[in-house]
Amino acid sequence: MKISIIGSGNVASALAKSINQSGHTIDAIFGRDRKKASDLAQSVNSKAVDRLSDLPDNSDIYLLAVKDDAIVEVASAIRTETGILAHTSGATPINIFEGIQKNYGVFYPLQTFSAELEANFEELPICISANNSENEAKLKELAASICPNVYSISEEQRKGLHVAAVFANNFSNFLFSAAFDICNREALNFDMLKPLIRQTLRKIEIADPEKIQTGPARRGDESTISLHMKWLEKHAPEYSQLYEVLTEAIIKKYEN
Amino acid sequence: MKISIIGSGNVASALAKSINQSGHTIDAIFGRDRKKASDLAQSVNSKAVDRLSDLPDNSDIYLLAVKDDAIVEVASAIRTETGILAHTSGATPINIFEGIQKNYGVFYPLQTFSAELEANFEELPICISANNSENEAKLKELAASICPNVYSISEEQRKGLHVAAVFANNFSNFLFSAAFDICNREALNFDMLKPLIRQTLRKIEIADPEKIQTGPARRGDESTISLHMKWLEKHAPEYSQLYEVLTEAIIKKYEN
Numbered sequence: 001m002k003i004s005i006i007g008s009g010n011v012a013s014a015l016a017k018s019i020n021q022s023g024h025t026i027d028a029i030f031g032r033d034r035k036k037a038s039d040l041a042q043s044v045n046s047k048a049v050d051r052l053s054d055l056p057d058n059s060d061i062y063l064l065a066v067k068d069d070a071i072v073e074v075a076s077a078i079r080t081e082t083g084i085l086a087h088t089s090g091a092t093p094i095n096i097f098e099g100i101q102k103n104y105g106v107f108y109p110l111q112t113f114s115a116e117l118e119a120n121f122e123e124l125p126i127c128i129s130a131n132n133s134e135n136e137a138k139l140k141e142l143a144a145s146i147c148p149n150v151y152s153i154s155e156e157q158r159k160g161l162h163v164a165a166v167f168a169n170n171f172s173n174f175l176f177s178a179a180f181d182i183c184n185r186e187a188l189n190f191d192m193l194k195p196l197i198r199q200t201l202r203k204i205e206i207a208d209p210e211k212i213q214t215g216p217a218r219r220g221d222e223s224t225i226s227l228h229m230k231w232l233e234k235h236a237p238e239y240s241q242l243y244e245v246l247t248e249a250i251i252k253k254y255e256n
Numbered sequence: 257m258k259i260s261i262i263g264s265g266n267v268a269s270a271l272a273k274s275i276n277q278s279g280h281t282i283d284a285i286f287g288r289d290r291k292k293a294s295d296l297a298q299s300v301n302s303k304a305v306d307r308l309s310d311l312p313d314n315s316d317i318y319l320l321a322v323k324d325d326a327i328v329e330v331a332s333a334i335r336t337e338t339g340i341l342a343h344t345s346g347a348t349p350i351n352i353f354e355g356i357q358k359n360y361g362v363f364y365p366l367q368t369f370s371a372e373l374e375a376n377f378e379e380l381p382i383c384i385s386a387n388n389s390e391n392e393a394k395l396k397e398l399a400a401s402i403c404p405n406v407y408s409i410s411e412e413q414r415k416g417l418h419v420a421a422v423f424a425n426n427f428s429n430f431l432f433s434a435a436f437d438i439c440n441r442e443a444l445n446f447d448m449l450k451p452l453i454r455q456t457l458r459k460i461e462i463a464d465p466e467k468i469q470t471g472p473a474r475r476g477d478e479s480t481i482s483l484h485m486k487w488l489e490k491h492a493p494e495y496s497q498l499y500e501v502l503t504e505a506i507i508k509k510y511e512n
Contacts, residue, residue, distance in 0.1 A: 068477070091472075114470075117458055125448045161448065166499075167434045167435040168456070169455075170470060173465050178423045179420040179421070192407065193420060196366055197457065198457065201453065210433045213426070227347060227415070228422065231416065246427045253433075
């Protein structure tokens with residue numbers, strides 16, 4: 001397949017590398033950051049273009065790995081009769097392309113991308129939607145060539161999945177960050193907590209998280225909860241409300 | 257060393273096995289659940305006793321792996337002039353032993369113990385406190401014989417560490433549980449999120465969690481936050497407040 005990639009950030013880079021390795025042709029890469037776009041293009045045997053209108057009009061698929069609020073603008077500037085435009089966003093509806101392009105869809109790799117850590121397409125899922133079954137089949141074909149876990153999901157499912165991903169990734173990281181912060185204030189090395197965090201993960205690999213909930217809130221251990229609340233009010237008051245809301249939510253979930 | 261163990265739950269079992277493997281003698285095991293205590297005793301070449309007063313009076317160390325609110329009662333029932341009593345609780349102050357025993361301390365393995373998943377003493381830290389330096393040295397000696405990561409920590413540090421552990425383990429598990437719940441409601445397999453969760457963990461192995469926070473709240477992406485809030489209110493209202501509090505906390509942390 002012939003692919004054009006719009007974007008030169010972490011998602012665009014990961015996709016470009018993986019698509020190139022799978023033997024597809026990357027026709028061109030557009031990125032607002034010209035240096036990054038041209039470095040990326042070089043690394044995947046492609047060329048960078050300076051304007052969206054310079055992208056070829058005959059790519060099979062145009063992957064839009066840009067910020068959510070740039071998708072419409074980019075989609076409007078791409079000229080193609082036959083190519084499928086697909087954004088890579090978890091939160092953006094598919095109908096954002098309506099009236100702008102004929103062939104479109106969503107190509108959503110469910111992962112947290114970063115420059116430091118390579119994305120593992122052997123492991124992560126790619127979620128596909130499209131405006132018709134032919135386009136869906138083509139997007140799935142591309143996805144399947146770089147990744148064994150390809151799912152067709154509905155718009156409603158993608159919305160739910162994106163919310164779930166925020167809980168599973170962004171919010172859990174913030175809790176680790178709170179723990180890090182609390183350790184720092186007591187001159188403790190956060191590394192002390194890493195085995196505990198690793199074990200938490202190992203547990204959810206073998207059991208549903210609902211079934212392995214532990215801790216003072218789960219036990220209804222009010223004296224420990226009250227000790228913790230007092231400690232937080234004195235030493236880290238910015239996490240008091242969070243402790244309270246999480247504790248209440250756990251108590252409520254398991255009270256029956 | 258000669259060790260008596262009080263308790264037959266997950267912490268007691270993990271400690272007994274590890275201590276036995278390190279070549280110490282386990283004099284006796286007391287557990288309210290006689291069957292469990294005697295099964296455990298058998299597996300570590302020890303014997304179970306039916307009453308606390310039947311424990312030998314000359315063990316070097318008595319490890320109290322019982323519920324927090326049972327520690328005082330157990331400590332009062334053990335007869336020894338020379339042995340050190342140590343509880344294994346993160347939340348219980350050391351001075352709970354004051355006036356009850358002469359030699360005492362805390363032997364706190366920072367981990368989440370469960371029947372399904374073996375504790376890895378090569379990895380987890382054990383945190384030690386004691387009422388004098390001689391007792392501390394003995395507790396550290398035992399700890400070091402089963403685990404390479406032994407720390408002397410203050411009472412204040414242990415309190416903070418226990419709060420941090422609740423964030424890092426109990427609360428993060430609850431977020432995974434929320435994500436699981438949301439997936440279920442949309443007929444999505446929670447396994448789809450596991451690569452994301454694994455990647456979250458890989459990231460904190462190489463960078464401080466504060467420095468790798470991502471997501472709509474971190475970006476200040478109000479339109480996505482508002483989409484998510486609407487979705488939650490309609491599909492999973494019990495997680496709305498949690499979403500809101502976490503989002504506000506993240507925004508506040510990074511606003512400057």
